Amino acid sequence: MEGYPKLKKVMIKEGCEETRLELRLCPPGDDLYSIGGSGTHGTNCPPKKPMFKTSQKRVAAVVVGWPPVRTSRKNIMTSSYNSTKVVSLPEKAPAADSGGGKKTSSDHENSLYVKINMDGVAIGRKVDLKAYDNYQRLSSSVDELFKGLLAAQGDVSSSTTKTQIDVTTGLLDGNGGYTLVYEDNEGDRILVGDVPWNMFISSAKRLRVLKTSELSVCRHWNN
Amino acid sequence: MVYSLPEEVLEHVFSFITLDKDRNAVSLVCKSWYEIERWCRRRIFVGNCYAVSPSIMTRRFPEVRSVELKGKPHFADFNLVPEGWGGFACPWISEMSRAYPWLEEIRLKRMVVTDESLELISTSFKNFKVLVLSSCEGFSTDGLAAIAANCRNLRKLDLRESEVMDLSGHWLSHFPNTCTSLESLNIACLGSEVSFSALERLVGRSPNLKILRLNRAVPLEKLSTLLCRAPQLVELGTGAYSSGIRSDVYSSLSKAFLGCKELKGLSGFWDVDPSYLLAFYSVCSRLTSLNLSYATIRSPDITKVISQCPNLQRLWVLDHVEDSGLNAVALSCKDLRELRVFPSDPYIADANVTLTEQGLVSVSEGCPKLQSVLYFCRQMSNSALITIARNRPNLICFRLCVIEPRAPDYLTLEPLDVGFGAIVEHCKELRRLSLSGLLTDRVFEYIGRHAKRLEMLSIAFAGNSDLGLHHVLSGCDGLRKLEIRDCPFGDKALLANVAKLETMRSLWMSSCAVSYGACKFLSQKMPMLNVEVIDENGSLDSRFDSCPVEKLYIYRTVAGPRSDMPGYIRTIDRDRVNTIS
Numbered sequence: 001m002e003g004y005p006k007l008k009k010v011m012i013k014e015g016c017e018e019t020r021l022e023l024r025l026c027p028p029g030d031d032l033y034s035i036g037g038s039g040t041h042g043t044n045c046p047p048k049k050p051m052f053k054t055s056q057k058r059v060a061a062v063v064v065g066w067p068p069v070r071t072s073r074k075n076i077m078t079s080s081y082n083s084t085k086v087v088s089l090p091e092k093a094p095a096a097d098s099g100g101g102k103k104t105s106s107d108h109e110n111s112l113y114v115k116i117n118m119d120g121v122a123i124g125r126k127v128d129l130k131a132y133d134n135y136q137r138l139s140s141s142v143d144e145l146f147k148g149l150l151a152a153q154g155d156v157s158s159s160t161t162k163t164q165i166d167v168t169t170g171l172l173d174g175n176g177g178y179t180l181v182y183e184d185n186e187g188d189r190i191l192v193g194d195v196p197w198n199m200f201i202s203s204a205k206r207l208r209v210l211k212t213s214e215l216s217v218c219r220h221w222n223n
Numbered sequence: 224m225v226y227s228l229p230e231e232v233l234e235h236v237f238s239f240i241t242l243d244k245d246r247n248a249v250s251l252v253c254k255s256w257y258e259i260e261r262w263c264r265r266r267i268f269v270g271n272c273y274a275v276s277p278s279i280m281t282r283r284f285p286e287v288r289s290v291e292l293k294g295k296p297h298f299a300d301f302n303l304v305p306e307g308w309g310g311f312a313c314p315w316i317s318e319m320s321r322a323y324p325w326l327e328e329i330r331l332k333r334m335v336v337t338d339e340s341l342e343l344i345s346t347s348f349k350n351f352k353v354l355v356l357s358s359c360e361g362f363s364t365d366g367l368a369a370i371a372a373n374c375r376n377l378r379k380l381d382l383r384e385s386e387v388m389d390l391s392g393h394w395l396s397h398f399p400n401t402c403t404s405l406e407s408l409n410i411a412c413l414g415s416e417v418s419f420s421a422l423e424r425l426v427g428r429s430p431n432l433k434i435l436r437l438n439r440a441v442p443l444e445k446l447s448t449l450l451c452r453a454p455q456l457v458e459l460g461t462g463a464y465s466s467g468i469r470s471d472v473y474s475s476l477s478k479a480f481l482g483c484k485e486l487k488g489l490s491g492f493w494d495v496d497p498s499y500l501l502a503f504y505s506v507c508s509r510l511t512s513l514n515l516s517y518a519t520i521r522s523p524d525i526t527k528v529i530s531q532c533p534n535l536q537r538l539w540v541l542d543h544v545e546d547s548g549l550n551a552v553a554l555s556c557k558d559l560r561e562l563r564v565f566p567s568d569p570y571i572a573d574a575n576v577t578l579t580e581q582g583l584v585s586v587s588e589g590c591p592k593l594q595s596v597l598y599f600c601r602q603m604s605n606s607a608l609i610t611i612a613r614n615r616p617n618l619i620c621f622r623l624c625v626i627e628p629r630a631p632d633y634l635t636l637e638p639l640d641v642g643f644g645a646i647v648e649h650c651k652e653l654r655r656l657s658l659s660g661l662l663t664d665r666v667f668e669y670i671g672r673h674a675k676r677l678e679m680l681s682i683a684f685a686g687n688s689d690l691g692l693h694h695v696l697s698g699c700d701g702l703r704k705l706e707i708r709d710c711p712f713g714d715k716a717l718l719a720n721v722a723k724l725e726t727m728r729s730l731w732m733s734s735c736a737v738s739y740g741a742c743k744f745l746s747q748k749m750p751m752l753n754v755e756v757i758d759e760n761g762s763l764d765s766r767f768d769s770c771p772v773e774k775l776y777i778y779r780t781v782a783g784p785r786s787d788m789p790g791y792i793r794t795i796d797r798d799r800v801n802t803i804s
Contacts, residue, residue: 065301065708066683067569067599067626068657072384072412076517076541077568184467185494186442195467202496203467 112201118146118209119178129201135193139171142180142209171209179212227255234263243268262286269293270728272310272334273753276782277318288327289353290319294334296731296776297681298706300358303733303774305759307789310334312359320347328353335359341366345373352404353379363388364413371397378431379407392417392440398425407434411460411491416440427452433485436460439493444472450479458488458512465496476502490514490539497524507531511558514539516565526551536592539563542578542599549582553589561595562586566626569599580607587614595620602633603660608642612649621646622657628684628709631661638662644669647677654701657681667691671698679704692716696723706731713771714741725751729778733757737775740768745777746795753780754795755788 117124125145132138171180172193180192182204189208192200228236237260240246250260266289269275280287294310312334319326326348336359344351351374356362364387370380371394395417398405405425410417419441426432432453437446441462450456466472476499480486486506495518510532515525516539525540526548535556540548542564552559564582568574580603587593593615603625612618625639632639639660647653647670654676658666662685670677671694678701686692693716695705705727713736717724724730724745739756746754757774784794 063628063709065298065303066628067566067624068301068681068683069566069569069599070300070384071302073516073565074569076519185463185465186467188467190467199467199496199498202498203465 114182114204114206116142116145116207116209119211119214121146127207129204134197135172135200138192139180142171142207146209177212178209180207181210182207230259233259237263241266265289267291271778271780272312272315273782273785274728274778274780277315279781281318281322285322286325287323288325289330290315290323290326290328291330291332292334293332296706296729297333297704298708298731298733299333303708305757305789305791308757308792309785309787309789311787312336313340316340316343320344324348325350327351328355330355330357331359332357333359335361336366338362338366338369342369345369348374350376352376355379355381355383356385357381357383358385360386364390364392364394364415368394368397371395371402372399375399375402376404377402378404379434380405381407381409382412383409384412387413389413389415391415395425396421400424400428403428404431405429406431408432409434409436409460410438411436413438414440419445423448423452429453430455432456434458436490437462439463439491442466443476443499444469447472447475447479450476450483454482455485456483457485459483459486459490460514461489461491461493463494464492464499464518465494466499473499473502477505481505486510488512488514488537492518495520497521500524500528504531508533510535512537516541516563519543519567522548530555532556534558537561539565541565541567542574542576543567544582545577546579546582546585547577549578550585553585556590558592559586559590560592562590562593563597564599565597566599569626572627574601580604583607584610584614587611592617594618597622597624599624599626601626602630603639603642604632604634605637605639605642605645606634608639609645612642612645616649616651618646618650619652620655621650621653622655622681623659624657625660628659629661630659638666640666640669644673647673652676655679658685659683663687664691664694667694671695674699676701678702680706682707682710684709686710686712689713689715693719696720702726703728705729707733707735709734711736714738717741717745721745721748724777725749725779727779729776731774731776733774735775736771738769739772742772742775743768743795751779751781752777753784755792756795757792759791 112129113126114129115124116127127138127141127145129138132141171178181189182192182200183189183206184203185205192204192207195203233256237246237249240249243266246260246264250257261283262285264284265287267280267284267287268291269280270293272292272294280290292312292315294312295304295308298304299308310333312331313336316329316336317340319329320343324347327350329344329351330353334356336356341362344354346369354370354374354377362385367380367382367387370377392413392415395410398421402425406429408425417438417440422441423445426435426449433456435449435453435456435458437449437460439462441449443462443464443466446461450459480503483506487509489503489506489510489512492515495515497520500520507528508531511534513528513532513535514537515528518525519541521543522545525544529535529538529544529548529551533555535552536558537560538552538556540563544552544564549564552562562583564578566574567576578600580600583596583598583600584607587610594617596618597620600623603623631637632642640663643656643658643662643666647656651673653674656670656674656677656679658681664687667686667690670680674680675698677699680695680699680702682705689712691710692707692712695702696716697720702723707730710732712732717737718741742754742756745752753776755776755778756772757776758772760773788794
């Protein structure tokens with residue numbers, strides 16, 4: 001990997017009977033140097049300033065115990081229930097052209113993929129909730145996602161061919177054949193649309209597209 | 224004629240002397256003072272549990288009420304000390320259960336504690352009050368159940384960052400209904416859910432409860448219930464701080480916080496939902512301690528909270544605070560004493576977080592009482608360090624971690640020698656220092672020359688030669704703990720400063736260039752030191768003298784070599800050394 005501290009094999013020549021190869025963490029561009037040789041005062045050849053790629057690749061910890069953080073602090077970003085950085089409170093003025101799926105520059109690395117399953121469809125999908133900034137856009141996207149799948153399944157089961165055309169409209173208002181719900185971090189199922197968008201994003205763990213007719217059963221479970 | 228005060232009078236006078244240092248001085252005055260002092264010493268602190276044996280302690284001090292022990296070296300926090308190294312509390316607890324029936328307090332740090340030991344504690348000491356297990360391991364919730372069930376007068380149970388085998392949450396229910404003495408409970412490190420109703424009842428019947436640190440599994444919507452039961456709380460650690468959609472949760476939470484008029488410290492905040500941050504605004508103006516180091520909230524939200532806290536003395540936060548957040552700290556928190564900024568994502572090269580050296584410079588300018596700093600960042604410059612040093616000569620603890628090993632001054636590409644040199648030169652009371660970045664022997668020259676009060680020094684990926692280590696060992700008069708990793712320090716400096724090692728508590732060196740032969744020599748020459756060589760590759764027996772040791776731990780001791788080491792550790796045995804060579 002260019003630009004990252006590399007593991008380099010460092011030859012250690014000492015009074016030992018053999019030279020030993022040791023893996024040491026060196027900044028990129030650093031030349032091999034020997035340890036335990038006669039010390040030279042003054043500086044090491046200063047390594048070039050590392051040019052890190054802007055795309056964030058996760059670098060596995062190649063050096064034990066470095067940087068010196070305790071285990072409990074190592075995976076704060078990945079282990080938090082909100083698996084990526086949470087959006088800030090919505091007090092900024094909305095950007096002039098808020099087209100669908102616009103992301104601010106500070107969020108460009110943010111994505112919040114959650115699973116979405118639909119009743120009657122064996123294979124689920126994943127949606128990036130951060131790609132939308134309101135419920136309407138999410139709903140249309142979900143509609144698009146499953147249209148294709150339903151169509152494909154429709155070939156197998158003749159009874160659904162009639163309903164596939166507009167089956168996924170009305171996801172949010174309870175009027176369609178299907179309704180969009182989400183599960184929060186406690187596993188409760190809640191209708192999508194009740195809360196401000198930002199609160200929804202921060203608590204939704206997965207989405208489900210349920211048959212509206214099944215909803216009364218769903219409500220019963222929650223109570 | 225010899226005038227002397229009656230024993231009772233001396234004892235009474237000594238009772239006002241609490242610092243160990245002073246007590247030790249008193250005991251050296253004369254034999255009778257030694258005798259009187261040892262009978263009335265009530266608190267013992269053992270900084271290295273292998274420096275002395277349990278029986279030596281109980282023999283000299285028969286009437287102790289409080290014991291504090293530390294086990295593993297500090298680098299154990301970062302997985303540098305292998306499994307099974309040691310630090311077993313068992314022999315200490317057994318001995319104390321025999322010798323100190325009136326023991327009230329046990330504090331252990333980085334030790335291995337078993338359920339059997341916890342059970343023994345719970346049944347041996349009738350007046351047991353305080354148990355603090357800091358970064359300990361080896362016990363389960365069963366041991367905690369015994370403590371809860373049997374310690375009738377328990378005041379403090381603090382499991383600070385310990386690794387507990389979480390068998391179930393039922394242990395908390397073992398506190399009997401008659402237990403009303405609890406003042407401090409910290410279960411933040413526990414993974415599984417404790418029975419909430421048991422917790423609620425326990426909190427409800429503990430009118431003296433001042434400190435309550437919950438674990439992540441306590442849901443936010445239950446927090447207000449607990450707060451209403453304990454409005455006298457001074458320090459609170461929340462559980463998970465998000466709850467989906469509930470506005471009723473929000474309003475009951477803010478009402479509950481309003482009722483906590485004594486609340487001065489907050490921590491916890493896992494899984495923070497920023498919409499709930501406003502719920503504790505009412506306590507912000509009183510807060511002296513705020514730990515947001517597990518809260519992944521971003522800059523605007525953090526800044527908003529911080530600006531509401533003018534009385535903050537301690538702030539722990541993630542690097543999400545960014546320079547802008549730290550500017551807010553510099554503006555609002557004029558009473559700040561301690562700042563810790565942790566990395567949110569330690570292993571990514573570019574964290575996309577605008578936290579640079581500027582943030583620390585701002586705080587050093589704006590916060591006149593700042594004395595303690597722990598700062599993880601990705602770039603640093605000598606000029607920033609010099610500025611910080613000039614702004615804050617009152618620093619006592621300065622721990623800087625530039626995340627990339629050997630990173631130079633990002634502006635000039637030079638080593639950070641001069642910057643750290645300024646820190647030790649200006650901050651004359653500096654007691655603890657951690658170095659990072661590109662450093663040559665020169666920085667150690669500065670440290671040896673100026674850091675006369677330094678007690679603990681951590682070095683990683685630094686230096687060019689033995690001269691660096693020699694500067695430190697010969698110059699730092701007050702040095703107690705030295706921990707070094709991945710530095711080109713070999714035998715010469717150690718062997719030239721052999722006497723120094725006996726004035727220190729301990730020295731840790733790993734991935735350096737100290738040879739096995741030097742270890743043997745050191746061990747021979749210094750009978751008061753344990754020289755422990757750690758080699759997990761299993762080749763301790765076939766070592767050539769000239770081969771470097773993997774890890775080395777040297778500490779002074781009056782207890783001789785320890786007998787509880789795993790196979791990959793050896794104390795260089797002085798007798799064997801004589802016969803082999």
